[in-house]
Amino acid sequence: MKWLRLLTTTRDNSTPDVIRIGSILLGTQFLVLAAWSCIALGNAFDAQNYGLGAAALLAATGAK
DSSP: OHHHHHHHBOTTSSSBOHHHHHHHHHHHHHHHHHHHHHHTSOOOOOHHHHHHHHHHHHHHHTOO
16 A cells, blocks of 8 residues: 555655645546446547546646
């Protein structure tokens, strides 16, 4: 579980980083809802809208 601590804490590996935790949760939700839309609801996969959503997610979380 060390990898989870490294992903969710700041440089000192003890202080939780809210932005990182939120980014992980938001990214997971984004992927799950995209899969749900395609598999369960039977919608066609729209690569352009998926890309726009992914770009918005990266911009919102401050990815470099």
